[in-house]
Amino acid sequence: MSFEEMWRALLPVGRDAATGGYHRFAWTPPELECRAWFADEARRRGMPLEHDRNGNMIAWWYPEDGTRDRAVLTGSHLDSVPGGGAFDGPLGIVSAFAAVDLLRERGAALRRPIGIAAFAEEEGARFGVACLGSRLLAGAIDPARARALTDGDGRTFAEVLHGAGLDPDAIGPDDDLLGRVGCYVELHVEQGRALAEPVGVASSIVPHGRWRFGFAGEGNHAGTTALADRRDPMIPFAGMVLAARDAAERNGTVATVGKVRVVPGGVNAIASSVTAWLDARGPADAAVRRTVDEVGAAAREAARPHRVTVEVAEESYTEIVDFNLALRDRLVRTLGGAPVLPTGAGHDAGVLSARLPTAMLFVRNPTGVSHAPAEHAETADCLAGVEALAAVLDDLARG
Ligand code: HGY
Numbered sequence: 001m002s003f004e005e006m007w008r009a010l011l012p013v014g015r016d017a018a019t020g021g022y023h024r025f026a027w028t029p030p031e032l033e034c035r036a037w038f039a040d041e042a043r044r045r046g047m048p049l050e051h052d053r054n055g056n057m058i059a060w061w062y063p064e065d066g067t068r069d070r071a072v073l074t075g076s077h078l079d080s081v082p083g084g085g086a087f088d089g090p091l092g093i094v095s096a097f098a099a100v101d102l103l104r105e106r107g108a109a110l111r112r113p114i115g116i117a118a119f120a121e122e123e124g125a126r127f128g129v130a131c132l133g134s135r136l137l138a139g140a141i142d143p144a145r146a147r148a149l150t151d152g153d154g155r156t157f158a159e160v161l162h163g164a165g166l167d168p169d170a171i172g173p174d175d176d177l178l179g180r181v182g183c184y185v186e187l188h189v190e191q192g193r194a195l196a197e198p199v200g201v202a203s204s205i206v207p208h209g210r211w212r213f214g215f216a217g218e219g220n221h222a223g224t225t226a227l228a229d230r231r232d233p234m235i236p237f238a239g240m241v242l243a244a245r246d247a248a249e250r251n252g253t254v255a256t257v258g259k260v261r262v263v264p265g266g267v268n269a270i271a272s273s274v275t276a277w278l279d280a281r282g283p284a285d286a287a288v289r290r291t292v293d294e295v296g297a298a299a300r301e302a303a304r305p306h307r308v309t310v311e312v313a314e315e316s317y318t319e320i321v322d323f324n325l326a327l328r329d330r331l332v333r334t335l336g337g338a339p340v341l342p343t344g345a346g347h348d349a350g351v352l353s354a355r356l357p358t359a360m361l362f363v364r365n366p367t368g369v370s371h372a373p374a375e376h377a378e379t380a381d382c383l384a385g386v387e388a389l390a391a392v393l394d395d396l397a398r399g
């Protein structure tokens with residue numbers, strides 16, 4: 001299967017025909033279909049498929065001599081944000097299979113295994129914590145906390161894992177698997193518009209996190225409740241959204257409120273509670289922390305006159321991730337020079353960088369849009385990404 005054929009096979013899976021956006025949430029039918037596609041592509045290439053204890057999958061290409069350690073891992077994720085683009089995640093996986101095909105056609109002699117990973121729940125769109133599969137693998141989240149995470153229907157991660165045939169009690173750090181891996185290189189669509197060339201190399205991932213804001217008021221009738229008697233949580237929620245933009249501008253960060261849950265959500269009912277999520281990111285930890293603190297203070301200030309309570313909980317936070325300099329520079333050399341750029345997006349590579357030398361390749365995105373249907377990469381640039389990944393894997397797997 002060529003890159004284009006694989007791409008065409010995946011393209012319709014989980015796509016909303018009306019908007020062009022993708023809805024591939026972990027262990028829901030579209031993502032399960034992507035997982036089945038992954039297993040087929042591995043089988044087609046005679047690549048043994050490993051299901052780790054945390055819901056991640058790895059397709060292996062082993063050297064003739066049976067070496068199993070110091071593997072070069074690549075890959076990305078198959079899940080999406082709600083209404084996401086086609087490239088965020090799948091591009092890294094389809095490119096990895098296509099790169100393996102190129103290396104095999106060219107008779108590459110592996111001295112180290114090459115693994116293609118599909119990490120679970122990278123977007124955190126179902127259970128709320130980004131990079132859940134790689135965080136569990138790396139020991140970056142308490143397994144008990146992970147088991148108790150719930151999706152929008154109240155199903156726990158433990159129940160969903162069990163339903164997928166995995167043992168929820170077995171999740172957690174996997175030093176055996178990590179011990180077999182020497183480095184991880186992830187190819188990803190650029191989520192911005194900095195690249196003037198088809199392929200770039202990542203320098204760092206800026207600090208980023210997500211916080212849950214809970215506003216509790218009093219449900220009541222929209223028509224019969226006097227303004228003075230109301231405890232409407234929507235008012236401080238609105239204050240929080242505006243404060244997020246102001247705090248971001250003040251601190252040179254970015255802050256987003258993209259998800260909110262209103263209970264009961266009736267047109268003619270004053271809400272009893274509002275839950276909203278803040279995504280904040282920026283060039284330095286202190287600036288991100290200041291942004292979140294200022295939004296919290298503003299939310300409490302706005303809540304007070306309405307006798308609404310506010311609770312703020314940190315759901316995940318990743319400090320700045322500086323990719324392994326030696327590996328990054330080796331990629332730049334292998335590519336005969338390539339632009340090096342930071343990213344404002346989080347990735348499994350960022351999580352794994354705490355345990356492994358990791359690096360990332362970016363493929364140019366002319367729209368600069370991501371996490372939306374307009375996300376795009378030209379086929380020529382995608383094929384340049386495959387060539388770049390093949391060259392990098394060849395260099396690293398012969399080392
Ligand atoms: O949210 C992110 O930055 C990543 O795309 N999961």
Ligand code: MN
Pocket residue numbers: 081088123345371
């Ligand atoms: Mn993403």
Ligand code: MN
Pocket residue numbers: 077088089122188346347
């Ligand atoms: Mn991604």
Ligand code: MN
Pocket residue numbers: none
């Ligand atoms: Mn009524």
